[in-house]
Amino acid sequence: MDSELIPGGVKRCSTRTFFLWTLPWIALLTWGLVSAFLCLWKGLNQTNMSNYFAFALWIVFDLSVIALGAGAFFTGFLTYIIGLKELKNIINATVIIGFICYSGAVAMLGIDIGQPIRGWFIFWHVNVHSMLAEVSFCITCYLGVLTIEYLPLILENRQADKIPALHLFSHNLHHIMAIFAATGTFLSFFHQGSLGGMYGVMYARPFAFREGFYVWPSTFFLFILSAIAAGPSFTILCTKLAEKITRKRLVPENAFQTLAKISGWLLSTYIVLKIIDTICWVYGVVPRAGLTFMDFYKEGPYGVWLLVLEIIIFGVIPAIILMTPSARKSEGWLITGCLMNCTGIVLNRFIFTIVSLAIPVMPFDKFVSYLPTWQEWGVSLALIGYGVLIFSLSYRYLPVFPKERELNPVT
Amino acid sequence: MEEEHGHGNKYGMVIDLDKCTGCGTCMVACAAENNLSVRPDESDKQHSITWMSLYKISNGKKFPDTEYSYFPRPCMHCNHHTPCVSVCPATATKIDFNTGIVSQIYARCIGCRYCMAACPYHARSFNWWDGYFPKGKGLERYLSPEVSPRMRGVVEKCSFCHHRLMRAKTKAYTENRRELEENEYITACAEACPVQAITFGDLNNPEHKVSKLAKSPYAFRLLERLGTEPKVYYLSTKDWVRKFADNYLPGEFKPVTSPKG
Amino acid sequence: MELNRRNFVKMLIGGAAGLQFTPLPWKLTDDIAIWTQNWSWLPVPQAGEFTLEKSVCTLCPGGCGIEVRKVDGRAVKIEGRTDYPVNPGGICPIGMGGLQLLYNKSIRFTGPMKRVGPRGSGIFKDISWEEASRMLTARISDLRKNGKPESVAAIDGNPGRSTMAMMVERFIKAIGSPNYIRIPSIEDTYRMSNIIMQGTEGPMAYDLENSDYVLSFGCGLLEGWGAPGRVFNAWGNWHEKSQKKNIRIVQVESRASNTASKADRWVAPRPGTEAALALGLAGVIIEKRLYDDEFINYNTFGFHDWKTADGTNHTGFKTMVLKNYSPAQTAEITGITPDRIISLAMDFIKAGAPIAIYGKGKGTLNGSLYECMAVQTLNALAGNINMPGGVIIHDPLPLNPLPAIKADAVTRRGLNRPRIDQAGSKRYPFSNSLVNNLTEAILKDSESPVDTLLVFSSNPAFTLPDHGRFEKALKKVPFIVSFSPFRDETANMADLILPDHTCLEKTNDIVWPTGLQYPMYGLARPVVEPVYDTRNMGDVIIGLAKRIGETTGASFPWESFEEVVKTRVMGLYNSGGGIVDYDGSAPAWKQQKQRGIIDQGYASFNDMWKKIKSGGMWYRPVHTYKNREGLFKTPTGKFEFFSTQVETAVYEYSKQVSRNKALKAFGIKEKGDMAFMPHYNPESAGKKETAYPLLMVPYEIINLCSNWIPGPPFLNKTLFDNELRGNDSFAEINPATASEYGLKENDRVIIKSQVGEIKVRISLFDGAMPGIVYVPSGFGHTAYDEFLKGKGVNPNDIIQAGKDPLSGQPVWWNTQVQLIKV
Numbered sequence A: 001m002d003s004e005l006i007p008g009g010v011k012r013c014s015t016r017t018f019f020l021w022t023l024p025w026i027a028l029l030t031w032g033l034v035s036a037f038l039c040l041w042k043g044l045n046q047t048n049m050s051n052y053f054a055f056a057l058w059i060v061f062d063l064s065v066i067a068l069g070a071g072a073f074f075t076g077f078l079t080y081i082i083g084l085k086e087l088k089n090i091i092n093a094t095v096i097i098g099f100i101c102y103s104g105a106v107a108m109l110g111i112d113i114g115q116p117i118r119g120w121f122i123f124w125h126v127n128v129h130s131m132l133a134e135v136s137f138c139i140t141c142y143l144g145v146l147t148i149e150y151l152p153l154i155l156e157n158r159q160a161d162k163i164p165a166l167h168l169f170s171h172n173l174h175h176i177m178a179i180f181a182a183t184g185t186f187l188s189f190f191h192q193g194s195l196g197g198m199y200g201v202m203y204a205r206p207f208a209f210r211e212g213f214y215v216w217p218s219t220f221f222l223f224i225l226s227a228i229a230a231g232p233s234f235t236i237l238c239t240k241l242a243e244k245i246t247r248k249r250l251v252p253e254n255a256f257q258t259l260a261k262i263s264g265w266l267l268s269t270y271i272v273l274k275i276i277d278t279i280c281w282v283y284g285v286v287p288r289a290g291l292t293f294m295d296f297y298k299e300g301p302y303g304v305w306l307l308v309l310e311i312i313i314f315g316v317i318p319a320i321i322l323m324t325p326s327a328r329k330s331e332g333w334l335i336t337g338c339l340m341n342c343t344g345i346v347l348n349r350f351i352f353t354i355v356s357l358a359i360p361v362m363p364f365d366k367f368v369s370y371l372p373t374w375q376e377w378g379v380s381l382a383l384i385g386y387g388v389l390i391f392s393l394s395y396r397y398l399p400v401f402p403k404e405r406e407l408n409p410v411t
Numbered sequence B: 001m002e003e004e005h006g007h008g009n010k011y012g013m014v015i016d017l018d019k020c021t022g023c024g025t026c027m028v029a030c031a032a033e034n035n036l037s038v039r040p041d042e043s044d045k046q047h048s049i050t051w052m053s054l055y056k057i058s059n060g061k062k063f064p065d066t067e068y069s070y071f072p073r074p075c076m077h078c079n080h081h082t083p084c085v086s087v088c089p090a091t092a093t094k095i096d097f098n099t100g101i102v103s104q105i106y107a108r109c110i111g112c113r114y115c116m117a118a119c120p121y122h123a124r125s126f127n128w129w130d131g132y133f134p135k136g137k138g139l140e141r142y143l144s145p146e147v148s149p150r151m152r153g154v155v156e157k158c159s160f161c162h163h164r165l166m167r168a169k170t171k172a173y174t175e176n177r178r179e180l181e182e183n184e185y186i187t188a189c190a191e192a193c194p195v196q197a198i199t200f201g202d203l204n205n206p207e208h209k210v211s212k213l214a215k216s217p218y219a220f221r222l223l224e225r226l227g228t229e230p231k232v233y234y235l236s237t238k239d240w241v242r243k244f245a246d247n248y249l250p251g252e253f254k255p256v257t258s259p260k261g
Numbered sequence C: 001m002e003l004n005r006r007n008f009v010k011m012l013i014g015g016a017a018g019l020q021f022t023p024l025p026w027k028l029t030d031d032i033a034i035w036t037q038n039w040s041w042l043p044v045p046q047a048g049e050f051t052l053e054k055s056v057c058t059l060c061p062g063g064c065g066i067e068v069r070k071v072d073g074r075a076v077k078i079e080g081r082t083d084y085p086v087n088p089g090g091i092c093p094i095g096m097g098g099l100q101l102l103y104n105k106s107i108r109f110t111g112p113m114k115r116v117g118p119r120g121s122g123i124f125k126d127i128s129w130e131e132a133s134r135m136l137t138a139r140i141s142d143l144r145k146n147g148k149p150e151s152v153a154a155i156d157g158n159p160g161r162s163t164m165a166m167m168v169e170r171f172i173k174a175i176g177s178p179n180y181i182r183i184p185s186i187e188d189t190y191r192m193s194n195i196i197m198q199g200t201e202g203p204m205a206y207d208l209e210n211s212d213y214v215l216s217f218g219c220g221l222l223e224g225w226g227a228p229g230r231v232f233n234a235w236g237n238w239h240e241k242s243q244k245k246n247i248r249i250v251q252v253e254s255r256a257s258n259t260a261s262k263a264d265r266w267v268a269p270r271p272g273t274e275a276a277l278a279l280g281l282a283g284v285i286i287e288k289r290l291y292d293d294e295f296i297n298y299n300t301f302g303f304h305d306w307k308t309a310d311g312t313n314h315t316g317f318k319t320m321v322l323k324n325y326s327p328a329q330t331a332e333i334t335g336i337t338p339d340r341i342i343s344l345a346m347d348f349i350k351a352g353a354p355i356a357i358y359g360k361g362k363g364t365l366n367g368s369l370y371e372c373m374a375v376q377t378l379n380a381l382a383g384n385i386n387m388p389g390g391v392i393i394h395d396p397l398p399l400n401p402l403p404a405i406k407a408d409a410v411t412r413r414g415l416n417r418p419r420i421d422q423a424g425s426k427r428y429p430f431s432n433s434l435v436n437n438l439t440e441a442i443l444k445d446s447e448s449p450v451d452t453l454l455v456f457s458s459n460p461a462f463t464l465p466d467h468g469r470f471e472k473a474l475k476k477v478p479f480i481v482s483f484s485p486f487r488d489e490t491a492n493m494a495d496l497i498l499p500d501h502t503c504l505e506k507t508n509d510i511v512w513p514t515g516l517q518y519p520m521y522g523l524a525r526p527v528v529e530p531v532y533d534t535r536n537m538g539d540v541i542i543g544l545a546k547r548i549g550e551t552t553g554a555s556f557p558w559e560s561f562e563e564v565v566k567t568r569v570m571g572l573y574n575s576g577g578g579i580v581d582y583d584g585s586a587p588a589w590k591q592q593k594q595r596g597i598i599d600q601g602y603a604s605f606n607d608m609w610k611k612i613k614s615g616g617m618w619y620r621p622v623h624t625y626k627n628r629e630g631l632f633k634t635p636t637g638k639f640e641f642f643s644t645q646v647e648t649a650v651y652e653y654s655k656q657v658s659r660n661k662a663l664k665a666f667g668i669k670e671k672g673d674m675a676f677m678p679h680y681n682p683e684s685a686g687k688k689e690t691a692y693p694l695l696m697v698p699y700e701i702i703n704l705c706s707n708w709i710p711g712p713p714f715l716n717k718t719l720f721d722n723e724l725r726g727n728d729s730f731a732e733i734n735p736a737t738a739s740e741y742g743l744k745e746n747d748r749v750i751i752k753s754q755v756g757e758i759k760v761r762i763s764l765f766d767g768a769m770p771g772i773v774y775v776p777s778g779f780g781h782t783a784y785d786e787f788l789k790g791k792g793v794n795p796n797d798i799i800q801a802g803k804d805p806l807s808g809q810p811v812w813w814n815t816q817v818q819l820i821k822v
């Protein structure tokens, strides 16, 4: 039915199968849209966020997907700026994943703010001292960049490519892609940093506060590092998943290995710095605020196990796995390593967002807990539905994996 | 923007906790003065709006040695690197270096709530709902035109009754004065407190009672060691009360032993 | 144009730039921004001319000076007045929220109405004032025609001594009914105690400001006792650091209330044993001979043992106390250790100007008479009666009395009938009203002795202890008329509503705010135009009387309520010496000290009247302390430790029955001389019943209305979430008691007494005495709107009110209960 749209020389499942495949994701997306509508129409009272939990599930999701989406700019950087040619085979996938993550995050932010219609005040009345302003600027610009990076791929669709103007347009875009990759890299480094900075600068919240270099708290650098460490792992995971689902090899193994190796080394660097940072925090910020390390881990369910989980289990272990060539060459270990790496970063974003706000600062203040509403889950999970749909559509109709034809000759 | 300022006024408050009875008049006065909306259920403290909040603290002893005390908590109008102001992406909250007052511009606030995350005092509330003024009840009839009612989706907080400063200044202008007298501008909560626990004035003016009280050996501020430099001071002669104001490592807390003032 | 790279980039940049030069995005974003700032469903307060109007708050008998800020006639804020002597500056949270009571249409009657729904449903129909007045007067005239004017009864909650209360009483009497019944309050206890011990009718006047040791037996100093504005102000002054005063406040109360917590010392006896504690302290003072010999010997009666003319030996107060209230005995009763009793007594008596004051929470309800008297003995022992910082004895305020009512035969006959509540009868010689007896009388016979019940400024169906029985009684009354401005529980039972103005709309007076040590008259005036079609109750009464005509009408010769007030105020002018303004920076007391005299500031009565009307006050700071000549007006002319009047009353009543039966009827357990002296009655501490092993004690807080006024919604913001959460209110219990019952914070429990049960949640409170369940008063309305209705429970629902000995008033402060975990 839709065979005219499918790239030449590759095999795709039947329209019917494809349609069935999309159904659950459409359902997920619909749930999210209903939730989003309610939040926009009735207001944020539809959530369980509160004056204590000013940031909540959405922000954890936001930060996580932005971090995981870092695979896009970082692979772009490695491909176009550093020149790792083998990554060209996976770059399209990373761009799509990045686009999904960033567009989803921006949409979610639009729902998260109380006055979405005034969102542009950030640009109009900008406070240059605000890390959030920096984040907003960079994310919006970078989403533009991602769109531009994504566009030529869309235009390479078999039918679109037939239109000369579009063909020319996409051709030209391809040529200037390095400029966008560079811009994207620059923007991304900054907003990943600023996201970390957002927490690190909150000097009146000792749990989150970090000292650092000039205006940048250490979290600025740690967030960049953890994002570029986890991003490639996430790309690997998504691609591997696509391979599993399509039951095809889509990307040559060397691309995976390069990414995994880089991911592992960056993660190990990150973990070393994170440990140093934690020690500095324990002996610097914490006692200066009159607190002990354990004061932060006695409230509600948040114990020291969080730290152990984040740094040791989901930090040190995946770093070792990914750095060990023999381990990462085994698909099982590779996936385990990537998965743990990604989990670690999500946990890190969760801790900075939720635990930071949950720990009372005033001695007489009380600990309150927070559980998201179905609307919050809806908006958050919709991102997954949206992502799978975009990726599936792209895979089906666009030449996402340049080596697919080669690796899976149609007989 | 972050530079310090020694000149001009620095309005501030001293709250005597030995006097404070926890009566809540300050909260009601603030709500009435500043057009705070009351929702049918105000018992969900995580979602209700109060610019002035009361915290009840206990000395932790068993009956009959138990003692309670209260912390009335307005916005601290943090003077140093004002946590909420520095983070606001849309400049919807600002510190005025001529008065020391940290403002909140509802019409500009986008409701990102970053300021709330940055404020350790929970001085900021978000409008999770539109103001509750059902048609036909007549409740909107007592609203003051000096303070605009807030819309859903924005953050609000204590303004040190900024409109009262404007009112006092206007009066002074019409009388050809540049400077305000002490007590010409005081906040609604300070005025209402039936035990006069709250003193308001210019901390930069050594003649003002606040600046004298703030130098008392019994004076302290909330979370002082974080460096926010609140312009709200507290007084208490009780060590156990003072100890609640900040976090201390063992042995760090110094009781007031030989008060001079 | 060829689409090469160069052109392509040009096109991109050009397009983006071009868009900026079109007005479209700017106009749109601007419009959108403006739209988000002006949502049509949000009110926009109208600006206008600002004015300030001075008046007096009458939401409680405290009578604070207030200033109302208005914009074009619309009241936008209530503030305290610094130029008012009672509360120079601050006010309480209830007064502060007053505008919500003024404007909230859903809790007010917007005009006269008659009931169309079933009783209690709150469904009424608008009628005209003409029709409403006709309905009521026709009914009263009929009753008069049938010779049954006494079947009209009034329940009145207007503060005692106020002109409004006087108007209501006069109206009822002029109709020909003796059944003017007042809502019980602490003022009743003070009145009776003063009559019995001092022979004076004047108000209880405590010179707190000049005292240096305030020993408060249960007064909720920070909960709203007395004139709250005044007490809070004194509290602030006591704690003024710059003045370096050494004033000690001691609170005697079983629960760590705000007063107890913030006091310098908290003494927690078992509830209901306060009298024993007071007498125990007296015992220590007597034993150590630290009492004021001169005062005791020259000014008191019944201290030492004595022999009467007929040779009978009598036990005096001294012997009685030493025998029954030694520190060890007192400790046994109260649970306070003997050392603490001794040290407390010593601290008290050694202070420069100690004062012992009596109360129960806010004083919304009565206290225990013997307890009040027991506390008063401490003041006598300290000799601080009519001394600076002590108890001051005053004559009532010199307001002009109103002329005697005109009475025809019907009226005279009616007035000679016994009161339904038996107050003032030989059985209840000291009480002037007993609502609890009214309830029982209505319930007793198949037909209610009350045909028409008029309810003024009160909400007994909510505020009375054991109000379930009262409601049952209401159902039996054929016709009920409410004058309440509010849609309260009692008004919802009424057949006819003649709504009064609220506080800010009417002329009303506060005659001597409770507990104040100097004569004070406060006059509230309308500061806003009536918001709805309501009328001043005083004017309505005059109108009704005139419409009834005959001698009833002739008893009300005035045109308006204001005229009545003016007539009475003339008495203040004639008495001389009062002043009508107050300057906080130079208070009259200071002037008086410095210059001996104070400037009255008015030349003629009219001048004074004008000033009272605009300033809202008349007061007389002059007081000659220490003068005890002719002070006590008891039969012995002395302060009576042993009450000859109680003895006479028992004797009079024992003419009908035996002496022992008489004592029993009065509720007095003691048989000997002790019966006529202040003593501790074990029953007021509650009986021990195994099925109901715990005591429930209601408590009050300043930011919750437990009287007839609905709480302004703003107060809900001030309640903690362990006081009210959703619709659940909390009972406070000690953690130790809680663990005995396997209860945790927030658990839901049923509190069950012999009359009913309520459902609450548990709040663990270290300040609660073990074995006691503390339930806040003021929650549990079944009337009003979403801000009050259904929020929490009312302890009155399950209070099993006993009878206080002698006074016959309800014992509401402890009820045997059991806890059942839900």
Ligand SMILES: Nc1nc2c(c(=O)[nH]1)N[C@H]1C(S)=C(S)[C@@H](COP(=O)(O)OP(=O)(O)OC[C@H]3O[C@@H](n4cnc5c(=O)[nH]c(N)nc54)[C@H](O)[C@@H]3O)O[C@H]1N2
Pocket: none
């Ligand atoms: N820091 C700060 N700066 C501001 C503003 C702010 O809010 N804060 N607001 C801005 C705004 S909105 C404005 S409009 C400007 C106002 O700025 P200016 O126009 O400078 O206003 P004024 O300070 O009122 O000074 C007006 C001068 O006119 C003189 N004057 C009065 N009447 C007469 C007259 O009849 N004839 C003549 N010849 N002179 C007269 C007065 O004495 C005074 O010196 O300030 C702007 N600058």
Ligand SMILES: Nc1nc2c(c(=O)[nH]1)N[C@H]1C(S)=C(S)[C@@H](COP(=O)(O)OP(=O)(O)OC[C@H]3O[C@@H](n4cnc5c(=O)[nH]c(N)nc54)[C@H](O)[C@@H]3O)O[C@H]1N2
Pocket: B103, B104, B105, B107, B108, B169, B170, B173, C037
């Ligand atoms: N006493 C006295 N009165 C004066 C004058 C004077 O000199 N003295 N000057 C007069 C003059 S010239 C002028 S122009 C007027 C100025 O009078 P106003 O227009 O009242 O000016 P501001 O005091 O600056 O107040 C503007 C308000 O808008 C808020 N605000 C800031 N940004 C935004 C936004 O984007 N949207 C919205 N909705 N609100 C925002 C600010 O927080 C502030 O509360 O005052 C006049 N009145």
Ligand code: SF4
Pocket: B015, B019, B020, B021, B022, B023, B024, B025, B026, B027, B054, B070, B072, B192, B193, B194, B195, B196, B197, B198
């Ligand atoms: S009004 Fe005064 S006494 Fe009452 S709670 Fe506020 S500060 Fe304390």
Ligand code: SF4
Pocket: B074, B075, B076, B077, B078, B082, B083, B084, B085, B102, B118, B119, B120, B121, B122, B123, B124, B157, B228
């Ligand atoms: S107390 Fe909070 S809201 Fe107020 S200035 Fe400080 S950080 Fe900002």
Ligand code: SF4
Pocket: B087, B088, B089, B090, B091, B092, B093, B108, B109, B110, B111, B112, B113, B114, B115, B116, B154, B155
């Ligand atoms: S919520 Fe409003 S005031 Fe707070 S940071 Fe965001 S824009 Fe600024």
Ligand code: SF4
Pocket: B029, B030, B031, B033, B034, B051, B052, B074, B075, B157, B158, B159, B160, B161, B187, B188, B189, B190
């Ligand atoms: S200063 Fe004004 S705004 Fe702030 S708490 Fe007090 S009354 Fe409210």
Ligand code: SF4
Pocket: C057, C058, C059, C060, C061, C062, C063, C064, C091, C092, C093, C094, C095, C096, C227, C228, C229
């Ligand atoms: S204490 Fe009484 S008179 Fe004073 S403001 Fe409160 S309610 Fe009104």
